[in-house]
Each structure stands twice: as structure tokens, then as C-alpha cells.
Amino acid sequence: MATVLLIIHLFVTLALIGVVLLQRSEGGGLGIGSSQGMGSFMTGRGTANLLTRTTAVLGTAFFVLSLALALLGRGTGVRGSILDAAPPPAATAPAVPATPAAPSVPTN
Numbered sequence: 001m002a003t004v005l006l007i008i009h010l011f012v013t014l015a016l017i018g019v020v021l022l023q024r025s026e027g028g029g030l031g032i033g034s035s036q037g038m039g040s041f042m043t044g045r046g047t048a049n050l051l052t053r054t055t056a057v058l059g060t061a062f063f064v065l066s067l068a069l070a071l072l073g074r075g076t077g078v079r080g081s082i083l084d085a086a087p088p089p090a091a092t093a094p095a096v097p098a099t100p101a102a103p104s105v106p107t108n
Contacts, residue, residue, distance in 0.1 A: 002072045009065040016058040023051050 002069065005065060005069055005072070009062070009069060012058055012061045012065060016055070016062055019051055019054050019058060023055070024048060
């Protein structure tokens, strides 16, 4: 269930980012959603109204999905403190290598 909600949350997030970037910006941002970009489909005011409503719907869906995912995941974590864990075992010194044997000299 959480995986399905997470995938839907991802799609809503990407759609929200796209819709926000399409909106006309007063500060000279992307402003792709102007009436010139839409052709004669809608007026500038109609486009702004549509994008504002879409942003509101996607924002609401984002918050609802975020709360649902938080509620689903609240009981799955391991309780406890990192301070309660036992310390890792101490590192042991490496073994001392044995002295190499003297090379044998071949006899003729």
C-alpha cells in the first residue's frame, strides 16, 4: 500500500513542479503559461485561472498523500536509541607473521 501511495506521490510532485513552472511569473521566470504559448485556446485570464486551480488541487493532493504516508510509516521504525546499542568489538592487532624459513641451497 505504501509503495502505491509513494508512486502516486511522486507523480503528483512532478505534476506540481510542472504546473508551477508553467505559471506566469511577475519576476520574469519561465512564464510558459501565457496566452501566447497556448495559442487561441484560452485567454490569459482563463489560463491563469486554470493553472491556479490545478496548483491548488495538486497541492492539496500532495499534503494529503504526505500525511497518509507519514501515518502508514509511523509504526514500522525500530524503536530505541543509538546510545543503547552495544559498542562494536575492539579491533584486534594483526597476527605477527612467522619468520620466513631460510632458503635452501641446492647441492650438486
